[in-house]
Amino acid sequence: MRSPGSVRRLGFIAAFALVYALVTAFAENSYYQLILTVVPVWAVMGLAWNLFSGYSGLVSFGHAAFFGLGAYFVALAQIEWNLSPWLGIPCAGIVGGLAGLIIGLPTFRLRGHYFALAMLAYPLALLYVFEWLGYQELALPMVREHAARYMQFADHRLYAWIALALAVATMLVADRIERSRFGKSLVAIKQDEAAAEAAGIRTLEWKLRAIVLSGAVAGIAGGFYAVVLLVVTPAAVFGMLVSAQALIVTMFGGVGTLWGPVLGAVVLVPLSELLQANLGNVVPGIQGVVYGIAIIAVILLAPEGVFWKFKDILDRRRAPAAHADIVTSAGTPQTDQRPPRPEPGPTLLDVRHVSKSFGGLQAIRDVSLQVRSGEILGIIGPNGAGKTTLFNLLNGFIRPDSGSILLDGREVSGRRPYALCASGIGRTFQVVKPFRRMTVLDNVIVGAYVRARSDEEAQTLAMTALEAVGLQHAIGKLAGVLTNRELRLLELARALAGNPRILLLDETLAGLGATEVEDVTQVVRRLADRGITIVIIEHTMQAMVRLVDRFVVLDGGAVLTDGTPAEVTRDPAVVDAYLGKRWRTASA
Amino acid sequence: MEFDLPLFVENLLQSLVAGLLTGALYGLMCVGLSLIFGVMRVINFAQGDFMMLGMYAAYYAFGLLGAHALLGEAADPYLAALLAGPAVFVAGVAVHRFLVSRVTGMRGAALESEGHYAQLILTLGIALVLQNGGLFVFGSAPVSISTPLSSSAWDIGPLYGDMVEIFVNQGQTYAAIIAVVVVIAFVLLMGRSRLGKSLRAAADNPEAAVYMGIDVERAHRLAFGFGCAITAIGGGLLASGSPFQPYVGLEYVIIMYAGVVLGGLGSVSGAFFGGLTIGLVQQLSTLFLPIQLQNTAIFVVFLAIVLLRPQGLFGASLRRA
Structure with a gap:
């Protein structure tokens, strides 16, 4: 199935490849040919970094590990086994992928800064190991006969074309991933790992797949780089600048889009190479300075990269026209009358004597409550009453210290959030964290994956959910431009899609x-x-009174009382403990 | 090959001494890094490069002092190392004022994931500029501060019936003593002075500190400056022992983080002992591993530490919605 959008995207990639190939064809100077070869190599490295860090949000300072292993594999395989790089480079991909698996498995236990620092340690450790092994300088042997079989060409433009082919292939892979369940799951992990898990995504599995794929692509880039430079040294392939360059071309161009790394490489690589060639004697290290300044400027001026900055500027120009068609779905007249509600069915969720404490703080003490099928249950209580902790217990973020939680009569406490999501518990969050750069539809599709077997099915589920909340008119909008109301509805739809x-x-x-x-x-x-069945938390009661069938009032982690809205609002204990005197005088 | 016990004991004692002496300097550097993290909750990736600046500051200060032979040939290297502190303090304050402050503190809180992402990458950029800019300014040829003490040693022994003899480098010993004195002075400053109290308040609860009339932005700036300066003194002391070049900072970043994480994040005295331990690990590893792999040993220890403490940098990573 080819949508017009995908034809357009592939068209852009084809146009880029054509222009680049033509420019290369006219490059006579061997120095320019080298630059034209190196640009796609760093674009591929950037794409590899982006596939993992850009989409998942886990910053890797260690992609040089994969790059270096790929480079050394190709060089050693040709020296030791006479293996042609034509075969060696794909094998370097396998080596990189395996390294990704071996590194990812333990390192994914870490978060944030720890992860970034641990990733930095891998290539530096490898650097010393390869020096110790005596591979300070490996030269690929020159082949006189059948040189082309060993990827050795007299015409250096061929290297640039091969590099371009690698880059285009990687772009196509990235394009597929960006639109698939894979990419969207990673993006969901980036926006909020907890929310992703609650939406039914197996986060560890997707992160592992991403680092394996990313490591494989980086390994291929490294392998090819070895062929281009003919000499491999530990500092050149495991050094800090390799990891930094992968990160910087991506950050500069734009994170989370396949055009980011390409744009970054096309601008920064020739710039730094030309400066190095022309001023390198006078100003040694200018290459690193250029990358350093580029990344500082990007962080301060356009934190998401040049691509998004331009896109924002373009979107803003077009925006006035687009504003006209914003429709509010709030056309229905308001009524003070509660519409009749059906009698609730049997108990669906049964919470029995659940307690949970954090350190010395007893957040939930001996809470028992039943949620009956089809009802709207409101849980109210002042800030710190334990409402969100209760939800975190119900959807598996945390385990109760004691007590049990039964869904359909079966014990579910202690099960993982994605498993609970799959058995039918959806949730939204107090702080909405949509992925700003994803459309409304894509945001909701992420929530549908837990049910859907295919991308098409996910899309159908997502559309149904969006219609149910009345956001169907906004499916193409980026989540970043939504109003507060629309964001809340978006979250509802995302939970509903599962x-x-x-x-x-x-x-x-x-x-x-x-x-x-x-x-x-x-x-x-x-x-x-x-x-x-709906369970809703609020700390204000006014809006809830007309919505819910029944209230449970929490205070200090324990159930204070429960009953119909009418009963609860008249209960003197509730009024005193929670609503305060103002409510009593106002309702009197 | 027969196991030679006296030789092993000799090597062990020699490595222990070397480990304690370098470890004291690592400990001092770790204290600087720990201060920045403790107060600002910022991972400063460029810390190793501020250390490198400290080495060069000491190198040039030594050159100037040498001309006047202020305290004599033996003491000048240490005076130069201490002078590196104020010089790098100014650099640190400037870097914080114009760059780091834009993604930390209140302004950082507004960014994606509270600015952690931006901080990591910004300080990476600063590190690249310092390393490569250093190549231009200082040149790529390794230099060192030569002092008569760095090549003289106290000879301890012979012990163990004439078979064991160890040497304690005099230059390194004085450097280690100065490092310990600086750490103690700093701990007293943090505990007793008004400045220390305001820094600790800003670290503990920035918002509350603001309400108490503490200028958190200024506290952060001072913490960043002091953190860089302390690490720079460590670098300056290290500079008289071994040759260095502008890229030297990178491996010390890992060494420092290994020490800081080991000592417990945010704890100043913990950071010192963490750094000390890393120094011991580095030197003792040479008993079993080829000398080229001593830094690999540190990285492996670092990975082991972070992997066995999976709770993460930011206290309990209790997942809250």
Whole structure:
């Protein structure tokens, strides 16, 4: 299936390849030919880095490990086994992929800075190991007969074309990944690992796949680089500048898009090479200075890279025209009357005597409550009452210290969030974290993967969910431009796309204006009317009174009381402990 | 090959002495890094390069002092190392003022993942500029501060019935003593002075510190400057022992982080002992491994430390929604 969008994207890649190939054809000077060869190599390295770090958000300072292993493999294989680089380079990909697996398995236990620093240690450790092994300088043997069989050409433009072919192949792979479940799952991990897991994504598995693929691509780049330079030294292939260059071309061009690394390499590599060639004698190290300044400038001026900066500027120019078609779905008239609600069914979720403490703080103490099928249950309580902790227990982020949680009568406490999501518990978060650079539709598709077997099915589920919350008009918008109300609806849709039986809504009404509250409330009620059981947390009661069938009031981690809205708002204990005197005087 | 016990004991003692002496300097450098992390919660990737600046500052200061023979040939290298502190302090404050402060503190909080991403990459850029700019300014040929003490040693022994004899390098010993004195002075400063208290308050709870009238931005700037300066003194002391060039900082980044993580993040005295331990590991590894692999040994120890402490840098990585 070829959509017009994919034809356009592939067209851009083809046009880029054609122009680059033509420019190369006219490059007579062997120095320019070398630059034209090196640019795609760094584009491929950037793409490799982007495949892993750009999409998943785990910063790697260690891609030189894969690059260097690939380079040394190709050189050693030709020296020791007379293996042609034509075969050696693909094998270097396998070596890089294996290295990715071996490095990824232990290192994914780390987060944030620890991960970045640990990744830095791998190539530096390898650097010393290769020096110790006596491979200070490996030269690829020159082959006199059948030189082409060993990728040795008199016409150096051939190297540039091979490099270009590698880059185009990597771009096509990146394009496929960007649009597939793979890419979207990684992006979901980047935006919020916890949310991704709650949406049913097996985060460790996807991260491992990403680092294996990324390591393989970097290994191929390194292998080819060895052939181009003919000499491999530990500092040149395992050095800091290799990892930094992969990261910098990507950050400069734009993270999370396949054009980012390509743009970065096309601009920065020739610039630094030419400066090095012309000023290198006077100003040694100018190459590194250029990369350093480029990355400092990008972080301070355009933190997401040049590509996105330009795209934002273009989008802003087009924006005035686009504003006209924003429609609010809040056309329905407001009523103060509660529509009749069906009687709730049997108990779906049964929480029995659950307790949880963090250090000395007892966050949840002996909480028991039942959620009945089809009802809307409101959980209220002041800040710190343990509401969000309760949700984290219900969807598997944390394990209870004691007590049990039964779904359909089966014990589920302690199961992983993605498993609970698959068995029908969906949730939203207090702080909405959509991926700003993804469209509304893609954001919701991520939530549909837990149910869907194919990308098409995921798209259908996502569309249904978007229609259910009334966001179908906004599917093509980037999530970054949505209003607060739309963001809340987007989160609802994302949770809904996994076809949950129970939806846990964490302060979905927070930060909304009065009309927006009414709007979102109606959406929630519509979902309930379709038979989805809803548990909603709020710390304000006003908006909830007309929405929920029943309240559970939490205070200090324990259940204070439960009952219908009418009962609870009149309960003196609730009024005193939670609502305060103002409510009593206001309602009196 | 027969196992030669006296030789092994001799090597062991010799490595222990060398490990303690270099470890004290690593410990001092770690204290600087730990201060920056402790107060600002920022990973400074360029810390090794500030150390490199400290080495060159000491080198040039030594050149100037040498002309006047201020304290005599023996003491000048240490005076030069201490002078590297204020010089790099100014550099650190400037780097914080114009670059780092734009992605940390209150401004960092507004960025994606609280600016951690931006901080890592910004300091990487600073590291690249310092390393490669250093190549231009200082030249690529390795230099060192030569002092008569660095080639003289106390001879201890013979012990163990004439068979064991160890040498304690005099230059390194004085350097280690100065490092320990600087650490103690700094710990006292942090504990007793008004400045130390405001730094600790800013570290503990920046928001509350602001309400208490503490200029958190200034506290961060001072912490960054002091952190760079302390590491620079460590570098300056190290400079009289071995030759160095502008790229020297990179491997010390790992050494310093290994020490800081080992000592418990944010703990100043812990960082010192962490650095000391890393020095011991580095020197003792030469008993079993070829000398080229001593840094690989540190990296492996570093990886082991971070992998066995999976709770992550930012305290409990308890997953909260």
